[in-house]
Amino acid sequence: MSLRLLLKIQFAALMLLLFFSNAQALDLKIATIAPDGTTWMQEMRRGASEIVQRTEGRVVFKFYPGGTMGNDKNVLRKIRAGQLQGGAITGGGLAEVYPDNQIYNLPLIFRSYEEMDYVRSKMDTLITQGLEQRGFVSFGLAEGGFAYLMSSRPIRNVDDLKNEKIWMPEGDTISRSMYQALGVSPIPLPLTDVLTGLQTGLITTVGGSPTGAIALQWHTKLKYVTDVPVMYFYGILAVDRKAYLKMSPSDQAVVREVMQGVFDKLNRQIRQDNENARKVLRQQGVEFVQLAPKEMEKLHKAASEAIAQLGAQGVYTSDMFKTLQGHLEHYRKQPAKTPVQH
Amino acid sequence: MTRTLLLLPLLILLSGCASMLASSTGKLAGDLSSAVLNQDDLQTVQEGAPAYLLLLDGMLAGDPKNEQLLITAARLYGAYASIFVTEPDRARRLTEKARNYAVRAVCLNNETLCRSWQRPYDDFAAALATLKAADAPVLYAFAATWASWIQTHSDDWSALADLPKVEAAMRRVVALDESYDNGGAHLYLGVLNTLRPAALGGKPEEGQTHFRRAIELSQGRNLMAKVQYAEKYARLAFDRKLHDRLLQEVMAADAVQPGLTLINTLAKQQAQKLLASAKDYF
Numbered sequence: 040m041s042l043r044l045l046l047k048i049q050f051a052a053l054m055l056l057l058f059f060s061n062a063q064a065l066d067l068k069i070a071t072i073a074p075d076g077t078t079w080m081q082e083m084r085r086g087a088s089e090i091v092q093r094t095e096g097r098v099v100f101k102f103y104p105g106g107t108m109g110n111d112k113n114v115l116r117k118i119r120a121g122q123l124q125g126g127a128i129t130g131g132g133l134a135e136v137y138p139d140n141q142i143y144n145l146p147l148i149f150r151s152y153e154e155m156d157y158v159r160s161k162m163d164t165l166i167t168q169g170l171e172q173r174g175f176v177s178f179g180l181a182e183g184g185f186a187y188l189m190s191s192r193p194i195r196n197v198d199d200l201k202n203e204k205i206w207m208p209e210g211d212t213i214s215r216s217m218y219q220a221l222g223v224s225p226i227p228l229p230l231t232d233v234l235t236g237l238q239t240g241l242i243t244t245v246g247g248s249p250t251g252a253i254a255l256q257w258h259t260k261l262k263y264v265t266d267v268p269v270m271y272f273y274g275i276l277a278v279d280r281k282a283y284l285k286m287s288p289s290d291q292a293v294v295r296e297v298m299q300g301v302f303d304k305l306n307r308q309i310r311q312d313n314e315n316a317r318k319v320l321r322q323q324g325v326e327f328v329q330l331a332p333k334e335m336e337k338l339h340k341a342a343s344e345a346i347a348q349l350g351a352q353g354v355y356t357s358d359m360f361k362t363l364q365g366h367l368e369h370y371r372k373q374p375a376k377t378p379v380q381h
Numbered sequence: 382m383t384r385t386l387l388l389l390p391l392l393i394l395l396s397g398c399a400s401m402l403a404s405s406t407g408k409l410a411g412d413l414s415s416a417v418l419n420q421d422d423l424q425t426v427q428e429g430a431p432a433y434l435l436l437l438d439g440m441l442a443g444d445p446k447n448e449q450l451l452i453t454a455a456r457l458y459g460a461y462a463s464i465f466v467t468e469p470d471r472a473r474r475l476t477e478k479a480r481n482y483a484v485r486a487v488c489l490n491n492e493t494l495c496r497s498w499q500r501p502y503d504d505f506a507a508a509l510a511t512l513k514a515a516d517a518p519v520l521y522a523f524a525a526t527w528a529s530w531i532q533t534h535s536d537d538w539s540a541l542a543d544l545p546k547v548e549a550a551m552r553r554v555v556a557l558d559e560s561y562d563n564g565g566a567h568l569y570l571g572v573l574n575t576l577r578p579a580a581l582g583g584k585p586e587e588g589q590t591h592f593r594r595a596i597e598l599s600q601g602r603n604l605m606a607k608v609q610y611a612e613k614y615a616r617l618a619f620d621r622k623l624h625d626r627l628l629q630e631v632m633a634a635d636a637v638q639p640g641l642t643l644i645n646t647l648a649k650q651q652a653q654k655l656l657a658s659a660k661d662y663f
Contacts, residue, residue, distance in 0.1 A: 254581075255581060320542075322539055
C-alpha cells in the first residue's frame, strides 16, 4: 500500500471519527452564581477542558457564570425543565431535593476545623450518595468555610445582638430559627442588597466568611468579628443524573476523576484563602471579639433549641443528625490535641 | 468567594502623560511620552519602553521632588507592567515601583492622604474629601497604579481588600474633574462595578453608565473604552448583541488618534481576540 493511500485512509477515518464524535457530543450546560475568573470558575474550566480532550470532544461543559441563570432555586428549576444539566451551587440550594444535605449547615455544631474535617471524612459520601439517589451526580464537597457574625459595633454578649439590625439571607430557614431562639428579629434581604444595607445602616450585623466579607466588600463597613464559627457552608457541582447517564461508562469515569480532582483542590484552596482573609481583616483594623464561656453557653443553648425546632419542621432527618452527633462525640472523646487557632 | 474574584483587566495608564509636563526637566519626558502614545507599533514600544523607564529613573534621581515627573514615571511603569510584562514576579516588582512613585507624588502634595492610604477605609475616604480639583492628576495616577498593583497581586487578600479604596479614589477623581484623561476614571469605575455580578452585590448597571460616559467623554476616540465595555459589561450581562456590536465598531475604527494611538492599537488586538472567543463564551 502506498504511503499516499495510507494517509488518505487515515484522513477519511479521522473525518469519520470527527463526524461521529460531533454527532455524539454531549453538552452539559452548567450554571453558577460564581463570577467568571474566580478560583471556582478557573478550576472548573480547567477541568472541563481536560474532559473535552480526554473524551475526544464527546463531553463538553458549557458554563453560565455570574448568576446569569438566576439563583440556586432558578437553576434547579431549569435543570428540571431540561434547560440546564447542572449547577455549581451551595449545599443549601439543594435542600428541596435532599434536605439532609444541609446537615453541616446547622448552627454551632462544629467548634473547629479539626472537628469539621473529621465529620466530613465520615459523612461526605453519605451526602453525595443521598443526592445521587435523588437524581444528582456530584464530585465531592468544596468548603465555603465557617460563617461568623460581623458587625459595626462589638458583640461581646449575646444580649448585644438585641441592639443590632441583623441580616438574614432571604428564605434561610436555618438562620431564622437560630435568631428566633436568640430572641432577635433578623432583617431578610437578598445577597444583592447586603453591601448597600450596610452602607445605609439598614443592617448593622451580618453572617459571613472572612473571604466573603472581603470579596463582597462588606469589610469596609464592619469593625468587629465575633470569633465563633456559627455555621459551616460548602459548594457542590450537581449534574442531572439523566444527562450524566447519556455518557458512556468510560466517559463517566473521566468526568468523575477530573471533577473530583477539581473539587478536592477547591476544598483545600478555600481553607487557605479564609485563613489569609482573617489576617487581612485584622490588618484592616477589624477586631476579633472572643465570647466568655457563659455567653458561649447561651449561644449553644439557643442553637440546641433551633436545631430541635428545625428537626420538628423536617429540615433534616433525625437519623442523619444522630449519625453526625455520633461522629462528633467520638471525636471529642479522643485524647485532646493541641487546639489550632483559625 | 475566591482570591481571583476581582482580577482586574488590562488597565490603561498611559494616555494623558504628555500634556502634563511643563517644566524644562519635563520637556524631554513629555516629548517622549507623546512619541510613545502616538506609536502604532506595539513591539516598538515594548522594546523601547525599558530604556525610557531608565531615563525617567535617572531624571528623578536628579530631581526627586518633581511631582509631574513622579506622576509620569508612576503611570508609565504601571502601564508597561500591565500591558507587556507576563512574568508574574517581574510584573509585581514593576507595579510596586509604579505605586511607590505615585505615593511619593501624593506625599509631596497632600499630607493627610499620604498618612491615610494604608489605614482603614473610613480614614482614607475622609482624606479623599480634602482634595481639590488641582489634585485630580496625582490622585488619578495614584489610583491607577494602585489598581495595577492589585492586578498583579490578585492572589493576595490584602491587595483585594484595598479595591474599595481604589474605587473611592476614582469616584473622587470623577467628582473633581471627570473629563481628566479622556474620562479615564469613568473607565476604571466601569470595570470596578462589573467585577461582581448583581447577584453578589455588584452594580453592573452602574458600571454600564460609567462605560458609556467614558466613551462619550473621549468622543468615541478611546477604543479601549468600548473593548472594556464589551468584555466586562456585555459578557457579564450575557448580551452578545451589544458585545459584538461594540467590538465590530472597534475593528472598523481608525486606531490613529492623537494621544490614543498606542492604546487603540492594543484595543483592536483585544477586540479581535474577544470576537474570536465569543462563540465559546455565549
